Structures are given as structure tokens and as C-alpha cells.
Amino acid sequence: MDDHQxxxxxxxxxxxxxxxxxxxxNYIYYKFGNKEKAHDAVQEAFVKLWENCAKVxxxxxxxxxxxxxxxxxxxxxxxxxxxxxxADKTLKTIHETxxxxxxxxxxxxxxxxxxxxxxxxxxxxxxxNRIDGKKYAEIAELEGVSIKAIEKRMHLALKTLREKIDGI
Amino acid sequence: xxxxYLAKWLNGELSEKEVSEFKKSKEYASYLKIxxxxxxxxxxxxxxxxxxxLLQAQNAQKHxxxxxxxxxxSFLRVAAVIAVLLTGAYFYINTLDDNIKTQLAENKEIxxxxxxxxxxxxxxxxxxxxxxxxxxxxxxxxxxxxxxVAKGKKFTVTTxxxxxxxxxxxxxxxxxxxxxxxxxxxxxxxxxxxGEEQKLPAGNSIISLNGNxxxxxxxxxxxxxxxxxxxxFKSIPLKYVLAEFQRQHNIEVELKDIDENxxxxxxxxxxxxxxxxxxxxTPLQIKFKLEGNKVLFYxxxxx
Numbered sequence: 137m138d139d140h141q142x143x144x145x146x147x148x149x150x151x152x153x154x155x156x157x158x159x160x161x162n163y164i165y166y167k168f169g170n171k172e173k174a175h176d177a178v179q180e181a182f183v184k185l186w187e188n189c190a191k192v193x194x195x196x197x198x199x200x201x202x203x204x205x206x207x208x209x210x211x212x213x214x215x216x217x218x219x220x221x222x223a224d225k226t227l228k229t230i231h232e233t234x235x236x237x238x239x240x241x242x243x244x245x246x247x248x249x250x251x252x253x254x255x256x257x258x259x260x261x262x263x264x265n266r267i268d269g270k271k272y273a274e275i276a277e278l279e280g281v282s283i284k285a286i287e288k289r290m291h292l293a294l295k296t297l298r299e300k301i302d303g304i
Numbered sequence: 305x306x307x308x309y310l311a312k313w314l315n316g317e318l319s320e321k322e323v324s325e326f327k328k329s330k331e332y333a334s335y336l337k338i339x340x341x342x343x344x345x346x347x348x349x350x351x352x353x354x355x356x357x358l359l360q361a362q363n364a365q366k367h368x369x370x371x372x373x374x375x376x377x378s379f380l381r382v383a384a385v386i387a388v389l390l391t392g393a394y395f396y397i398n399t400l401d402d403n404i405k406t407q408l409a410e411n412k413e414i415x416x417x418x419x420x421x422x423x424x425x426x427x428x429x430x431x432x433x434x435x436x437x438x439x440x441x442x443x444x445x446x447x448x449x450x451x452x453v454a455k456g457k458k459f460t461v462t463t464x465x466x467x468x469x470x471x472x473x474x475x476x477x478x479x480x481x482x483x484x485x486x487x488x489x490x491x492x493x494x495x496x497x498x499g500e501e502q503k504l505p506a507g508n509s510i511i512s513l514n515g516n517x518x519x520x521x522x523x524x525x526x527x528x529x530x531x532x533x534x535x536x537f538k539s540i541p542l543k544y545v546l547a548e549f550q551r552q553h554n555i556e557v558e559l560k561d562i563d564e565n566x567x568x569x570x571x572x573x574x575x576x577x578x579x580x581x582x583x584x585x586t587p588l589q590i591k592f593k594l595e596g597n598k599v600l601f602y603x604x605x606x607x
Binding site for chain 2: 268284
């Protein structure tokens with residue numbers, strides 16, 4: 137992002153919104169499983185950014201948005217159940233036997249439960265990577281932690297998920 | 305296996321050797337399944353455009369606070385400075401006295417707010433406050449002027465050599481270097497020279513030559529001679545006569561072997577230069593030589 141541009145400029149602000157609003161929504165949803173709160177967090181973060189547009193450079197805007205969104209519910213709300221859908225492509229595969237589909241659904245239910253049992257930080261980091269394709273470095277930047285800390289979360293998340301699903 | 309190898313594996317950072325070793329483990333199948341399945345997960349729908357519109361509505365309310373106020377503030381700041389400057393300039397200009405000046409060989413007529421008239425002779429200057437004229441009829445004068453004062457409050461003329469105070473009359477003031485003359489043509493004029501007040505009735509003139517005060521009667525034909533384009537003198541040292549000649553004709557005068565304190569009585573034209581030169585030289589029995597803008601007066605017997 138070019139720092140000569142000003143966040144107060146309508147076009148820059150709009151670009152930032154269209155680039156980040158969806159992921160901020162997801163990020164908050166992964167943590168708390170609450171769509172309303174995730175919507176509110178997006179609004180709150182961007183309103184705050186607009187109010188402080190003169191102070192926040194475009195380069196800093198992204199981490200500013202995530203920080204505001206994250207702090208909004210920090211220690212305030214208890215996480216609800218995170219409900220995630222599966223992409224349509226698995227349903228389109230029509231070659232599967234009924235047994236396979238049953239097995240598959242059973243697995244999905246287990247995965248769903250295991251994900252919900254994960255700590256908020258691990259769940260949001262894991263899903264930002266798996267669903268939104270965010271690189272570890274990017275997640276580290278917006279969470280304000282080291283890449284290694286993100287790797288640790290990913291590792292623990294995957295390990296815990298497998299243990300829960302395999303029933304260990 | 306290295307630290308956080310599951311994260312490295314997901315990110316494709318494991319070496320081939322490490323990958324093949326990992327594939328042999330019994331947990332690998334489960335990990336692979338979780339990794340693939342989790343990639344197919346989808347978050348709830350988020351309508352970017354709807355959210356953007358909602359945000360725009362929210363920001364619109366805060367818009368004036370953030371964007372509009374600051375340029376407006378700086379505009380106000382600039383406007384305030386301009387207003388102060390304009391007000392200051394207005395009052396400053398208002399307190400300035402009106403100033404009227406004549407060049408060499410130039411006369412001016414000034415009508416004052418109370419219809420008093422001033423005729424300003426050549427190379428003279430006067431100033432007065434037009435704004436305060438009704439409360440204070442006061443004039444500062446350098447040079448020579450004729451006054452026709454309308455009846456009213458005290459009218460004062462201040463010069464560096466003396467002060468004239470009247471109520472309503474016609475008088476002439478000549479205030480030149482070392483030469484101060486007041487002539488009253490109508491009514492009564494009060495003249496103060498060096499703190500000494502003198503009453504000057506119509507038809508009288510008072511002259512101060514370097515502090516020596518003499519009074520004399522003058523012919524009363526209603527107005528001073530310079531208003532008829534003439535300069536009249538009665539027993540006045542030649543240097544003052546020539547000084548007036550220079551002022552009226554914008555010419556440079558030089559004297560050779562001539563006493564500048566010779567007394568001159570007579571009149572010269574303020575328009576016709578050659579006639580004026582003769583008017584001055586003939587009664588004094590001296591000669592003159594005119595060269596461009598210079599005139600040399602010399603003794604008849606001198607070469």
C-alpha cells in the first residue's frame with residue numbers, strides 16, 4: 137500500500153474495506169461463532185479507522201482494523217458454536233457409495249465438534265489458513281504475534297483435531 | 305521430526321525425507337483427511353456491499369466531525385485574521401489626516417466639509433482631519449494659503465512659526481522658511497507668534513522675518529495678489545522675493561555680487577516669466593541672464 141495515499145481519501149478507504157471486511161468478519165466469526173458480533177466488529181473497526189484516518193497510514197490500516205475488531209470482544213463475550221458449511225464440490229461428487237457418504241458425514245460432525253472445542257486463538261488461526269488461505273506471516277501480522285507462534289498454533293490445532301477425531 | 309512439523313507440513317515446508325517419514329506414520333491418513341476437509345469449509349455469507357452501505361451511513365453521521373470541520377476551522381482562522389487586518393487598516397486609515405500638497409508652479413483649491421475654502425499656493429502642504437472636522441476645525445500648514453472661513457466654531461491654522469485662530473473671516477497665511485506673514489481681508493484674526501497673541505483686523509498684515517515682527521496696512525481688494533496670478537511685496541528682502549519667484553516659475557535662481565537683503569517693493573506675474581524677470585530686475589537696477597531653467601541676476605556694472 138502506498139503511504140502517500142491517505143486513508144481519509146474515499147477511494148483508499150473503500151479499497152481497504154473491500155479488501156479486508158470479509159476476512160475480518162470471518163476472523164471474528166471463527167473466534168466467537170456469532171454472526172451478529174462479527175458484522176458489528178467489521179462496522180466498528182472501519183468506523184474507528186475513518187475517525188482516525190488522519191493518524192493511521194494505509195500501511196498500518198490492516199493491523200489497526202484487526203486489532204480494533206479483536207479488542208472489541210476481548211474477554212467480553214463467550215464463544216458460541218461455530219457453524220461452518222462445506223463447499224459445494226463435495227456434494228457434487230455423485231460416485232460415492234451410501235456407506236462412504238455416511239462415513240463422510242460422521243467425520244464432518246467429528247471435525248465440527250473438534251473445531252469448536254479448540255481454543256479461540258487456535259481455531260481462528262487454523263481456519264484463516266485453511267478457509268481463507270492466509271499465509272502464516274499474514275496471520276502473524278494481523279494477530280500481532282511472531283510467525284513461530286502461529287506455527288505453534290497450527291501444529292497444536294491439527295494435533296488436537298486428529299486426537300479428538302480419532303478418539304484418543 | 306522438527307518443531308511444529310504439522311504446521312510446516314501444511315505449508316509444504318518439510319523436506320522430502322521428512323515428508324516420506326511422516327507418510328509412514330499411522331496418523332498421517334487422519335491428518336491428510338483433516339487438512340483436506342478443513343479446506344472445504346466455508347464461513348457464513350458476508351455481504352460486502354450491504355456492509356459497505358451500512359458503514360457509509362454510519363460514517364455520514366460522523367463525516368462532519370472528521371472531515372468537514374478541520375478545513376472549516378482553518379477557513380475561520382484565515383477569515384478571522386483577514387477581518388482583524390481589515391478592521392485595523394480601516395481604523396488606521398480613518399485616523400490619518402487628509403493631506404493636500406502642491407508642486408512648484410501649482411495652485412489648488414480645497415473646499416472643506418463646512419464649505420470653508422482654502423486656496424493653496426505653490427509648493428505648499430496642508431493637512432486636516434475630514435472625519436473630525438465638525439468637532440475641530442484645525443489645519444496644519446506649510447507654505448502659503450488663503451482662507452475663506454465659514455462662520456462657526458473656532459478655526460485654527462497651525463504652522464511651525466505661529467498659530468492663527470478665527471471664527472469666520474478671510475485671511476492669507478504665508479509660512480516660508482524664516483518668513484511668516486498673515487494678512488486679514490475680512491473680520492478679525494488672532495495670530496499667536498512665540499506665545500504672543502496679536503489681534504489683526506481687516507486690512508492689516510503682520511510679518512515675522514526671523515522673529516522680527518512688523519505690522520503694516522495693506523490694500524484691501526478682497527483677496528491676496530497671488531490669487532490674481534501675481535506676487536506682491538512691500539519692503540521685503542530680495543531673498544524672499546526670489547524664493548517666491550522660484551516657487552511660482554519652477555526656476556533656479558543664482559545671484560552674483562547682489563545683496564540678497566535688498567528690500568523689494570513691487571509685484572511680479574506668476575504666469576509670464578519674462579515679464580516677471582523684468583518686474584524684479586528693473587526697479588533694483590540689476591540685470592539677468594536666462595539659460596534654460598536657470599536665471600542669473602547680476603550687477604549692471606559687472607561684466
